[in-house]
Amino acid sequence: MGSDSGQPRGQWNSGTGFILAAAGSAVGLGNIWKFPYITGENGGGAFVGVYLLCILLVGVPVMIAEILLGRATRSSPVRAFQVQTPRSPWIGVGMIGVLAAFLLMSYYSTVAGWALHYTYLSVTNSIHGAGAEQVQGMFESLTSSPLVGVVWQVVFIVITVLLAVAGVSKGIERCGLVMMPGLFVLLVILLGKAMTMPGWGDGFDFIFGMRFDNLTAAGVLEALGHSFFTLSLGMGAMITYGSYLRRKDDLVSASLATAATDTVVALVASMVVFPIVFTFGLEPGAGPGLLFVTLPTALAQMTGGAVLSVVFFVMLVFGAVTSGIAMVEVIAAFMIDDFGMGRRKACLIGGAGVTLCGIPATVSAIWFGRVDYLVSNWLLPLGGLGIALYVAWKMDRALRRNDFGSGSALAKGYGIWLWGLKFPVPVCIGLVFLHAVGLI
Numbered sequence: 001m002g003s004d005s006g007q008p009r010g011q012w013n014s015g016t017g018f019i020l021a022a023a024g025s026a027v028g029l030g031n032i033w034k035f036p037y038i039t040g041e042n043g044g045g046a047f048v049g050v051y052l053l054c055i056l057l058v059g060v061p062v063m064i065a066e067i068l069l070g071r072a073t074r075s076s077p078v079r080a081f082q083v084q085t086p087r088s089p090w091i092g093v094g095m096i097g098v099l100a101a102f103l104l105m106s107y108y109s110t111v112a113g114w115a116l117h118y119t120y121l122s123v124t125n126s127i128h129g130a131g132a133e134q135v136q137g138m139f140e141s142l143t144s145s146p147l148v149g150v151v152w153q154v155v156f157i158v159i160t161v162l163l164a165v166a167g168v169s170k171g172i173e174r175c176g177l178v179m180m181p182g183l184f185v186l187l188v189i190l191l192g193k194a195m196t197m198p199g200w201g202d203g204f205d206f207i208f209g210m211r212f213d214n215l216t217a218a219g220v221l222e223a224l225g226h227s228f229f230t231l232s233l234g235m236g237a238m239i240t241y242g243s244y245l246r247r248k249d250d251l252v253s254a255s256l257a258t259a260a261t262d263t264v265v266a267l268v269a270s271m272v273v274f275p276i277v278f279t280f281g282l283e284p285g286a287g288p289g290l291l292f293v294t295l296p297t298a299l300a301q302m303t304g305g306a307v308l309s310v311v312f313f314v315m316l317v318f319g320a321v322t323s324g325i326a327m328v329e330v331i332a333a334f335m336i337d338d339f340g341m342g343r344r345k346a347c348l349i350g351g352a353g354v355t356l357c358g359i360p361a362t363v364s365a366i367w368f369g370r371v372d373y374l375v376s377n378w379l380l381p382l383g384g385l386g387i388a389l390y391v392a393w394k395m396d397r398a399l400r401r402n403d404f405g406s407g408s409a410l411a412k413g414y415g416i417w418l419w420g421l422k423f424p425v426p427v428c429i430g431l432v433f434l435h436a437v438g439l440i
């Protein structure tokens with residue numbers, strides 16, 4: 001089907017290609033960098049349990065809703081709301097999504113740049129053998145000399161923009177088909193090593209042992225916010241990817257497969273990080289520096305650490321690229337659909353804008369923290385709430401039902417899904433907002 005700009009609309013070549021692209025967008029720094037460190041900060045176990053509940057009860061229904069809205073309207077986030085309800089305030093939900101994608105990419109690229117830098121350090125064997133202070137110094141010099149950080153950030157943005165320019169099936173789908181299996185293989189290698197380490201038992205207990213006294217209300221808010229972040233929800237990435245999905249493909253099974261892959265990768269990544277951290281008696285609650293200071297400190301001392309750190313950071317880069325490309329695609333698809341721009345131009349302008357707004361995040365940790373807080377705890381849940389309410393209460397019923405069942409082996413789940421989307425999902429997100437503003 002053509003878009004308004006008169007260009008043919010991209011399409012995934014296969015159902016598997018779509019799942020790998022969607023899983024590629026979901027699996028990223030959120031799983032390998034953020035999940036382990038927020039689990040560490042929230043004391044492990046119980047937090048992981050709440051997070052799993054959030055994924056299942058809130059994340060999966062919203063993911064189905066997003067993909068469905070994209071496929072049914074064949075549109076990017078803002079236009080998806082215009083198609084059925086033109087000139088209505090619902091368009092604001094799509095706008096929040098595009099804004100979130102833009103802001104998210106602006107600081108995601110900072111961390112992805114660090115991952116590229118550490119890959120470089122690993123490949124040139126600069127980490128192995130270094131003492132704890134030297135490793136600490138490497139991270140400090142990276143974050144205090146903005147030029148190096150900014151150069152790697154720009155390299156990352158250029159890579160993702162070029163892949164998006166190549167198009168839906170030739171760029172994004174191919175990238176998922178290569179990088180996702182690559183990421184799984186690297187992760188399994190690391191897991192194999194972690195299992196042989198003395199800290200394996202402690203690490204495992206830290207992730208799965210239920211310690212409810214460590215769980216705070218703020219932790220619950222963080223778990224919900226993170227379930228949106230990690231599944232790439234609330235900013236229209238899945239609307240956009242869904243808009244390229246063929247009618248014959250099974251979107252319900254694809255959503256479940258995507259959420260399951262994402263969850264398994266987050267848990268396995270933690271099962272790699274914590275045993276290593278505990279083996280060397282390091283601090284699990286080290287915060288954002290967990291992967292860039294704590295882990296390299298351990299890798300520097302480990303036998304085989306030189307190779308393992310290459311494996312680890314290449315895996316992190318793969319995750320970051322397949323996610324970053326989704327953010328660029330949301331911004332580009334918006335400009336293609338709503339302003340009739342060509343793909344190349346839209347990607348280049350989007351990339352340039354993100355670079356300009358992204359540099360402050362690399363230069364200032366305070367700015368970085370604020371934008372992350374705004375996006376993860378407010379914009380993504382708000383976007384997710386808007387999408388859930390729209391699909392559940394406003395969207396044309398016949399269109400919704402048809403699209404849910406189209407190509408689906410799980411068409412019978414329609415009633416449960418819709419019920420979940422109408423009641424528990426908005427209530428859960430609403431409670432979190434009330435807590436965030438201090439009303440409960």
Ligand code: PHE
Binds near residue numbers: 028029031
């Ligand atoms: N899900 C990605 C991650 O876990 C982040 C992301 C959010 C990507 C939203 C695209 C859209 O790293």
